[in-house]
Amino acid sequence: MKSVLLTILVLGSLVGGIWWYADKRNAEIEARKEERRIAEEQAVRDERLELFGEAGLNPDIVWSDSGLGVLILEEGTGAKPLPGGEVTFSYKVTLRDGTEVDRAGEPTNARIGQMISGVSSGLMQTRSGGRSLLFIPSKFAYGRRAYGPIPENSALLFEIELKKF
DSSP states (O other): OHHHHHHHHHHHHHHHHHHHHHHHHHHHHHHHHHHHHHHHHHHHHHHHHHHHGGGGGOTTOEEOTTSOEEEEEEOOSSOOOOTTOEEEEEEEEEOTTOOEEEEOSSOEEEETTSSOHHHHHHHTTSOTTOEEEEEEOGGGTTTTSOBTTBOTTOOEEEEEEEEEO
């Protein structure tokens, strides 16, 4: 009887130790995951700050996985354009430091997909009659090449107003 109780006590201690170790190990794994998540969030925040300045930290910006940001300034009431659709829009383009580098004096007509990809993507997320501010990394603008007053590798802030499509 004593040996049975001793066996139960030893096994119980062993099982308890295994559970304690497993809980500790799981807690360590979760802590590392949380540290990685925080580091990744900080890296994304730092990149947005570098590309777009303080404006890129607005919590209302909707960011795609690719890095394009859209801030809806006025919702609009119409539908959203589709790829290949003809749109009429006005725009103003600035660099991170606020330098205006382009502006449409009159509304511009274009097809979705026939302009820089950041603008095409942003227009497809804007309702007719709406205004948006697009946060376009250089890879979705002009990339490594300069374009007129836009220096190479420039992220752009592209304010658009979708007139119709």
